[in-house]
Amino acid sequence: MRLVIARCTVDYTGRLNAHLALATRLLVLKADGSVLVHSDALSYKPLNWMSPPCSLVVEEPEADAADVGVIEQWRVTHAKSGDSLLVQIYELIHDSSHELGIDPGLVKSGVEADLQRLLAEQVEVIGEGLSLVRREFPTAIGPVDLLLRNPDGGTIAVEVKRRGDIDGVEQLTRYLELLGRDPHLAPVTGVFAAQEIKPQAKVLATDRGIRCVTLDYEEMKGIESGAPRLF
Amino acid sequence: MRLVIARCTVDYTGRLNAHLALATRLLVLKADGSVLVHSDALSYKPLNWMSPPCSLVVEEPEADAADVGVIEQWRVTHAKSGDSLLVQIYELIHDSSHELGIDPGLVKSGVEADLQRLLAEQVEVIGEGLSLVRREFPTAIGPVDLLLRNPDGGTIAVEVKRRGDIDGVEQLTRYLELLGRDPHLAPVTGVFAAQEIKPQAKVLATDRGIRCVTLDYEEMKGIESGAPRLF
DNA sequence: TTTTGGATGTCGTAC
DNA sequence: GTACGACGTCCAAAA
Numbered sequence: 390m391r392l393v394i395a396r397c398t399v400d401y402t403g404r405l406n407a408h409l410a411l412a413t414r415l416l417v418l419k420a421d422g423s424v425l426v427h428s429d430a431l432s433y434k435p436l437n438w439m440s441p442p443c444s445l446v447v448e449e450p451e452a453d454a455a456d457v458g459v460i461e462q463w464r465v466t467h468a469k470s471g472d473s474l475l476v477q478i479y480e481l482i483h484d485s486s487h488e489l490g491i492d493p494g495l496v497k498s499g500v501e502a503d504l505q506r507l508l509a510e511q512v513e514v515i516g517e518g519l520s521l522v523r524r525e526f527p528t529a530i531g532p533v534d535l536l537l538r539n540p541d542g543g544t545i546a547v548e549v550k551r552r553g554d555i556d557g558v559e560q561l562t563r564y565l566e567l568l569g570r571d572p573h574l575a576p577v578t579g580v581f582a583a584q585e586i587k588p589q590a591k592v593l594a595t596d597r598g599i600r601c602v603t604l605d606y607e608e609m610k611g612i613e614s615g616a617p618r619l620f
Numbered sequence: 621m622r623l624v625i626a627r628c629t630v631d632y633t634g635r636l637n638a639h640l641a642l643a644t645r646l647l648v649l650k651a652d653g654s655v656l657v658h659s660d661a662l663s664y665k666p667l668n669w670m671s672p673p674c675s676l677v678v679e680e681p682e683a684d685a686a687d688v689g690v691i692e693q694w695r696v697t698h699a700k701s702g703d704s705l706l707v708q709i710y711e712l713i714h715d716s717s718h719e720l721g722i723d724p725g726l727v728k729s730g731v732e733a734d735l736q737r738l739l740a741e742q743v744e745v746i747g748e749g750l751s752l753v754r755r756e757f758p759t760a761i762g763p764v765d766l767l768l769r770n771p772d773g774g775t776i777a778v779e780v781k782r783r784g785d786i787d788g789v790e791q792l793t794r795y796l797e798l799l800g801r802d803p804h805l806a807p808v809t810g811v812f813a814a815q816e817i818k819p820q821a822k823v824l825a826t827d828r829g830i831r832c833v834t835l836d837y838e839e840m841k842g843i844e845s846g847a848p849r850l851f
Numbered sequence: 852t853t854t855t856g857g858a859t860g861t862c863g864t865a866c
Numbered sequence: 867g868t869a870c871g872a873c874g875t876c877c878a879a880a881a
Contacts, residue, residue, distance in 0.1 A: 390646060390660045392623055394718045404874040405730035413720045415621060417646070423663030428723035429621045432654030432671045434861060436726055440663045472874075487625045487714060489644045492659035495667050499636030501857065559790050589869075635859045665876060703859070732872065854881075
């Protein structure tokens with residue numbers, strides 16, 4: 390990994406055109422050829438970048454560029470899309486290279502898949518007496534997260550999200566429409582389960598007769614890992 | 621901006637939990653207090669990060685951490701959400717600070733707003749004889765991108781997207797439902813216009829009687845900027 | 852290889 | 867401040 394601090398301009402041409410006026414920025418050149426341009430604010434997202442696979446070529450600045458002070462010029466081109474990034478350097482302030490090796494990678498827990506797995510093991514969170522038919526129940530328009538059997542008759546389709554948005558309600562609505570046509574399953578009702586449900590999503594769901602359930606990941610995690618309580 | 625290359629572990633606790641095992645990484649500390657953790661691959665997205673507003677505190681490593689080789693420990697805490705990042709440093713390989721100043725920011729062109737503007741000027745792309753009623757036609761649930769008048773009677777609502785996804789079809793469906801109730805506009809038909817339309821979106825749109833139109837940005841740009849061709 | 856859907860999405864903007 | 871849609875979304879798993 391090469392780290393460069395430089396006064397530079399950057400131009401991107403590809404899915405859109407973007408220009409960065411002359412200023413001092415951090416340029417990160419990664420081992421896979423990718424390039425990041427960062428300013429001293431706005432975490433996370435680079436101002437400009439090029440994703441691998443791409444190649445960096447050091448070009449000779451054009452005469453008029455050199456006249457206005459460009460001392461070095463990089464062209465980074467994406468191998469497939471042809472998108473390219475032109476970095477024109479006016480002043481090199483820092484330049485160092487470092488051997489990092491391969492990263493063992495990030496280990497996560499608490500994402501949608503975890504929620505779904507926990508909820509499948511704890512269907513009582515949805516309601517009394519329900520039983521799991523299966524996770525990822527397949528339909529023509531995609532898998533339903535959880536399908537439950539109601540002992541009083543009928544089926545419950547559960548859509549699990551980390552954050553419950555209007556899109557999730559739409560998705561569940563499509564599933565309900567389709568599943569409701571199946572005489573083996575009908576009547577099918579819907580449950581929208583998420584750690585956090587947006588007000589508009591709640592309104593839309595309620596309007597469509599879909600019940601909303603707010604999930605507590607930490608609590609569900611506790612029930613899973615902890616020994617059953619003694620009372 | 622402070623740049624640190626270090627052998628470290630990183631743990632994030634917040635919306636989820638995430639752990640990075642011991643390895644050499646780039647740590648970027650920005651002027652606004654935010655922190656980025658990057659490996660030597662996977663451009664764009666940091667392995668781990670903390671967004672502003674947040675504060676960094678250098679803690680004394682616990683005895684057992686010090687025993688396994690932790691020489692320095694940072695805790696970065698988000699001011700509002702309480703999310704936190706724990707960086708345990710085992711070896712400092714590089715450490716430098718740089719004054720970057722404020723970035724003038726990115727200038728873009730060629731996004732959805734351009735597509736919509738161009739299409740408003742070239743409604744013949746949608747169909748013969750149509751005329752523009754207005755852009756951003758207001759409704760109770762948000763503005764319709766383009767509203768067109770059909771000389772044969774009725775109205776056409778156009779949803780413009782750069783990439784046509786199933787969400788866009790849902791959005792347009794909601795508009796059509798609402799607009800169709802207005803006797804001044806009815807009958808209202810829909811057109812889904814995008815540079816690229818996903819197969820599932822096309823299927824859903826067609827199923828709902830919505831016509832799909834694929835837009836060619838470069839061609840539309842050419843018609844706008846170029847002189848009319850001489851034949 | 853293309854497609855699909857999640858994401859600690861992030862980021863801007865209208866309300 | 868909240869809600870909502872765009873994003874050069876990025877990214878990984880599935881088909």
